[in-house]
Amino acid sequence: MTAAPVWSVDPRTGKQREQVGTEATAQEVDAAVRAAHGARAALADRAVRSAFLRTAAAGLDAAKDGLVEAADAETALGPVRLTGELARTAYQLRAFSDIVDEGAFLDVVIDHPDDTATPPVPDLRRYKVPLGVVAVYSASNFPFAFSVAGGDTASALAAGCPVVVKAHPDHPALSELVAGVLRRAAAEHGIPEGVVGLVHGFEAGVRLIEHPLVAAAGFTGSVRGGRALFDAAAARPVPIPFHGELGSLNPVLVTEAAAAERAEEIGDGLAGSMTLGVGQFCVKPGLVLVPSGAGGDRLVKSLTDAVADTAPGVLLDHRMRDNFVAGVGERAALAGVDSPVPPGAGGEHTVSAGFLTVPADRLTEDGGHDLLLEECFGPVTVVVRYSDETEATTVLSRLPGNLTATVQLSSEEAAGQGRGPEILAELTPLAGRVVVNAWPTGVAVAPAQHHGGPYPATTSGSTSVGGTAIERWLRPVVYQNAPQSLLPRELRDDNPLGLPRRFDGVLER
Template sequence: MAAAAAAPVWSVDPRTGKRREQVAVEATAAEVDTAVRAAHAARPALADRAVRAALLRRAADLLDAAGERVIEAADAETALGPGRLTGELARTTYQLRSFADSVDEGAFLDVRIDHADPALAPPRPDLRRYKIPLGTVAVYAASNFPLAFSVPGGDTASALAAGCPVVIKAHPDHPATSELCAALLRRAAADVGLPDGVIGLVHGFQAGLDLVRHPQVRAAGFTGSVRGGRALHDAAAARPHPIPFHGELGSLNPVVVTESAAAERAEAIGAGLAGAMTLGTGQFCVKPGLVLAPEGEAGDRLLTALTAAVSDTEAGVLLDHRMRDAFLDGVRTRAALPGVQAPVTPGAGGEHTVSAGFLTLAAAALAEDGTHDLLLEECFGPVTVLARYTDEAEVAAVLARLPGNLTATLQLGADESAGRDGAGRGARLLADATALAGRVVVNGWPTGVAVAPAQHHGGPYPATTSTATSVGTTAAERWLRPVAYQDTPPALLPPELREDNPLGLPRRVDGRAEHA
């Protein structure tokens, strides 16, 4: 009996729902195995940090040079628009170069040397510790960031920086963009003398499962839905030898607007919220999906400003029609809950578009178990929920019911921000927000995640499945493990741990920081 033909992978225009072209075919188990084995074999070629840094910089240069083609391909498959994608490409190449700089510096190796001290009780042996690459990393591309969180994105960049080859599972919403970017990355690898196998690419749902289960895959990075991420997380944990799974799954990103803040700047907060929740047609992982705002005159002014700004927002295209259907079903189900109103009704803006809107209800309803729990779950698209509270106890009760989040935002009044409020409201809310999220934003909006060493993009489950960040150079730590050498003869030590520090690495020696 002949084997079934491999399923085609189509590039689809989300503006029309029509197929553009066949890009590839879904990878078979044998093809996944070939890609992973090629990556595994390429590990020694990535051992040289100078080569890794050169690869990252060359990849950035090639992406910049091909920018027009890359943006055109991504826009055709995502409808995110040239303006948004131009910024995303700049972020992506900046990210690659930042990791190259981090590789050159070498601080991520976390070199620590404690010399032998026989006078201690008990005596201390000579100990030398640093971090080494885990091995091949499986990367699962995101739908909403076809560049910065996909084939050339942060998971790929950080894994390569750590010295780990990657096999990327392309997202079905932008297969042509994925193929183009993978070709550019492979060209960069060839230009610096690395084998093609350092960057693999596969397509297909089953390929994603085969990838996370492959015995030569040592870790995985994922950005996507709670359902998809949890399935892969469980598969990674169920392996005979479980592997780290760093997944970004879903986030409500709550906002608390205090009475003082609303009294001082209700109109500005309403307009800012509208911009944050509709940015990118509401398809940001840090979109504010729940807002606690006060009852009363100041809260009414905020509601009026939000209504006006959202009403002026044009209908937009979601990344695919499956997401559009899920959005329409999600807002219909939420709007039908008792006590929920829609000052601006979110829904279908046209045959292929959606219109932005928001829902309101009393915060007291959210503080109770049961009926309104759906409102505490992310709804992907241009919608948010405005819960009106009457006192601080209701705010605390709602926050206590929230799951983990990527972000939590506080809109505080001037006295609260300065710590002058007698009740310590600002400090108390900051503590509550810290317990909920990996990034706390004060008097701003969470959309936009700066690529910086101090950044943290992660949070308690279900925001992420680990305590790591997927943005910033510390993201490389996900793909490393520490190893210590005890009383090892100097001639056998790796160069990173030798006494004379031939590689000029920053390190801690006997507890004190040393810089080359």
């Protein structure tokens, strides 16, 4: 049977641009995984690994113009947004190079024998080793930062794990270009080009998660697609870790005092956050609790004016556009739901931003309004008008896990007066990142960042952004009573590599 062609498509017109290749066969998936598996030894040297990541970052910088042009042609995200995202992606590679050089991620712990302990302690030496080949499933909405050279790939390579990437169908041509940059960087340091594999096609993605040499997987996408892969990873004869980012409503709570103090500012900020990137950010605020009364009314008026002035935009593909139009239509048809600015189709290929409002009492009981508690991908949010703190708390208690939860406080509440501490305590169980008097859109690449949350936000307790993302692709191993001559260099007493470690209970740096 002839393999299906893979086309690059222009989302602005829905027309095919060029054939990029064909969907990978079972044999091609197997070859890609085996090539990656064979490249593991070449990543063992941390100095080589670090240099490879830096060269890859430099390669992305050097190819910037062509990469941004290709990305814009396939995603319609615009050169400004894409240039910034590419810079972030290169920075991320360099940041992981620094982490590799430092070596703290190895978590070296050495305990010498202690016969006086109960029970006696033998010679124990612990550190972390790479899992093996990582399957990476690219995201649609971040064609650089969560795709072929994105955070999953960068952190996996930094951990010493080769990768095989399942390219996203919304940017296949860009995926090929970026994979080429990474492979050329690998070759410069004597690493086989198969250290970064790339396959296309839905069936290829399924075969990838099932391949016996794949040791872990990273995914960013829909709840439906991610859950199917998550279940497949667990159903294997040898289950593997699956780190999936599936969906997030990213609730916002506006207190009555905050609305009274700065309603217009909050309304404008919300409009900017929910329409940023045509509402295609995984941390877009999708449900906003706004108090009843004059302050809340002013906030809604400000939001109405700002969203009404937002120009129609192009979503990443026509399937997403169709899902958005159908999704907002179904939500708007629910009893008690109003549409101050109706979201929906803007033109043949565009969508119009908008928002819905609903009284909180429609969401405080199980029933027909549960759809409003699910993410709707695109430029829309749901404003829930609550009458008192109890009603707001009840709505929050019904929410699933999220990447972020935001609270807008008054200046006095932010200073510790009133219910500020209680509100943060209520929001903390809901999300991996709690935001105060800011907006969740924008995920800084920083050592302290956490981009994850309770299910369905993610399927694990790990982060996909920031330095600790590397921990997903490592496992601890301890050597007991091993002679110095047989130990890995990282675990020897004389510390020839100068690694941070905990030595006989004392943290050394």
